Amino acid sequence: MGNVLSINNVSQIYHTKQNETLALSNLTLTANEGEFISIVGPSGCGKTTILSLIAGLIKPTKGSVYIQNKEISGPTTLASYMFQKDNLLEWLNIYKNVTIGLSLQHKNTETNKKRVIELLEKYGLGDFIKSYPQELSGGMRQRVALIRTLATNPDILLLDEPFSALDYQTRLNVQNDVFNIIKRERKTAILVTHDINEAVAMSDKIIVLSARPGTVKCEVHLSFSAELSPEDRRKEPLFYEFYNQIWEALK
Amino acid sequence: MKKDYSKEHQNYLKKQKIGIFITHLSRILLLFAVFGIWELVAKAGIVDPFITSSPSRIIKAIEELYLSGSLFSHTWATLLETILAFSISTMAGFLIALLLYSIPPIRKILEPYLIVLNSLPKVALGPLIIVWIGAGTKAIVTMGVLICIIVTTIGILNGFIGVEEEKLKLFKTLGANKLQVLTKLILPASFPTIISVLKINVGLAWVGVIMGEYLNSSAGLGFLIVYGGQIFKLDLVMAAIIILCLLASIMYFIIALFEYLVNKKRNK
Numbered sequence: 001m002g003n004v005l006s007i008n009n010v011s012q013i014y015h016t017k018q019n020e021t022l023a024l025s026n027l028t029l030t031a032n033e034g035e036f037i038s039i040v041g042p043s044g045c046g047k048t049t050i051l052s053l054i055a056g057l058i059k060p061t062k063g064s065v066y067i068q069n070k071e072i073s074g075p076t077t078l079a080s081y082m083f084q085k086d087n088l089l090e091w092l093n094i095y096k097n098v099t100i101g102l103s104l105q106h107k108n109t110e111t112n113k114k115r116v117i118e119l120l121e122k123y124g125l126g127d128f129i130k131s132y133p134q135e136l137s138g139g140m141r142q143r144v145a146l147i148r149t150l151a152t153n154p155d156i157l158l159l160d161e162p163f164s165a166l167d168y169q170t171r172l173n174v175q176n177d178v179f180n181i182i183k184r185e186r187k188t189a190i191l192v193t194h195d196i197n198e199a200v201a202m203s204d205k206i207i208v209l210s211a212r213p214g215t216v217k218c219e220v221h222l223s224f225s226a227e228l229s230p231e232d233r234r235k236e237p238l239f240y241e242f243y244n245q246i247w248e249a250l251k
Numbered sequence: 252m253k254k255d256y257s258k259e260h261q262n263y264l265k266k267q268k269i270g271i272f273i274t275h276l277s278r279i280l281l282l283f284a285v286f287g288i289w290e291l292v293a294k295a296g297i298v299d300p301f302i303t304s305s306p307s308r309i310i311k312a313i314e315e316l317y318l319s320g321s322l323f324s325h326t327w328a329t330l331l332e333t334i335l336a337f338s339i340s341t342m343a344g345f346l347i348a349l350l351l352y353s354i355p356p357i358r359k360i361l362e363p364y365l366i367v368l369n370s371l372p373k374v375a376l377g378p379l380i381i382v383w384i385g386a387g388t389k390a391i392v393t394m395g396v397l398i399c400i401i402v403t404t405i406g407i408l409n410g411f412i413g414v415e416e417e418k419l420k421l422f423k424t425l426g427a428n429k430l431q432v433l434t435k436l437i438l439p440a441s442f443p444t445i446i447s448v449l450k451i452n453v454g455l456a457w458v459g460v461i462m463g464e465y466l467n468s469s470a471g472l473g474f475l476i477v478y479g480g481q482i483f484k485l486d487l488v489m490a491a492i493i494i495l496c497l498l499a500s501i502m503y504f505i506i507a508l509f510e511y512l513v514n515k516k517r518n519k
Contacts, residue, residue, distance in 0.1 A: 055423075057420060057423060057424065075423040075424060075426065076424075077424070077425065077426040079424070080424060080425070081420065081421060081424040083417050083420075083421070085417060087415070087417055087421050089418075089436075089440070091439050091442070091517045100425065100435070101425035101426070104422070104425050104426055104427045104431050104435065105426045152425065158424075
């Protein structure tokens with residue numbers, strides 16, 4: 001298994017009129033193919049900054065970011081972003097929303113179209129291909145957003161607190177769905193969250209960041225057996241052990 | 252429609268229908284009541300129809316205009332000026348908004364000037380326009396454009412700026428270039444704003460053109476209103492106002508229809 005992602009010694013400074021802020025300091029992080037990594041840390045520790053760096057939306061002040069051994073120097077389609085809000089375009093139907101990335105990249109080939117329709121059908125959205133976002137529930141909309149991120153077949157999925165806008169019950173269900181979809185499609189995912197529960201339920205590895213300037217405080221490998229879903233994991237005694245371990249590390 | 256609704260639901264639907272019917276009926280009755288009472292009090296001599304005019308006198312005034320052959324020429328003059336003012340200001344305002352949006356430094360530099368121009372009563376420019384452009388249709392259209400264009404520019408620009416930051420981020424990560432961001436995100440996302448700006452613009456274009464006609468003209472509904480006022484023929488003034496009302500409403504409905512059609516096409 002090779003490194004899909006490697007972040008080497010990255011520092012990030014934000015400039016404002018009043019001040020300059022060191023958001024990240026000498027951060028190093030790697031992800032293997034198919035790995036699900038969560039990044040947790042106190043608010044303002046630069047979690048979202050890491051995702052923006054990977055997506056190439058901002059350039060690191062120092063250090064470098066590589067995806068599949070290619071250095072990232074601008075917005076890249078190798079990584080695909082999923083936000084807290086689904087950001088579906090209300091004037092496009094579900095199919096067009098999901099394929100927006102493909103049409104922007106001029107990759108609307110028959111194979112890709114078929115793959116997207118298969119994804120929609122496989123994940124319970126087959127009947128809603130012609131529907132509009134307004135007609136779907138919050139959980140369904142977030143699933144559509146996930147399939148949109150998968151449609152362009154990126155190497156890495158960047159998940160920026162994608163469940164925090166959902167109500168509790170929907171959140172658990174969508175976490176399950178997203179976990180299963182990502183595992184089945186064998187995608188590498190980086191999840192930013194401040195919900196320890198969520199991180200332990202979904203990840204292979206959790207990275208705890210220190211307070212600003214963010215740097216890796218510790219890494220926790222979660223040794224759940226592979227067939228357990230987030231729902232099953234929550235029932236394991238091991239779950240609470242990891243939970244406490246992360247909680248202690250955050251303190 | 253499904254027929255297997257419960258009795259309660261059928262009753263509910265019935266009540267809704269009756270409610271809508273009553274609203275429509277009341278609107279029509281209100282119109283007739285106002286015009287009817289107006290006519291009656293004028294006929295009975297409670298008010299002086301020479302001052303207040305009356306529906307029958309308005310109809311007669313319109314008839315006279317028609318017989319003299321000037322009804323359509325006056326109406327057409329004003330309508331043409333308004334359509335011109337509306338189209339020119341909409342298109343120019345849209346292009347300026349696009350320019351200001353695409354080049355933020357220019358937007359920053361011009362911001363205070365836009366604010367000053369927006370708060371300036373454009374009517375004050377009337378004498379300048381007449382001196383610079385000369386009296387007549389051109390001056391009137393210019394007045395209409397001046398009144399509309401700043402509001403159009405600011406309105407559409409705000410629509411563009413209002414597109415959510417995250418959606419722009421999403422498009423960037425999906426590999427969209429600048430033109431794609433504009434055509435696939437900014438324009439469709441600000442369509443509702445653009446439509447509401449157009450609706451305001453229709454009203455403003457009429458204001459501008461009538462203002463322009465007040466200042467200088469020898470034809471048009473605004474001219475008829477001023478002329479009627481000067482010779483104390485208030486029937487003529489009222490007649491011109493009624494025609495204006497009708498035309499302005501029709502233009503508003505055309506915009507609303509356009510909105511409806513585009514929405515229908517988008518939701519296909």
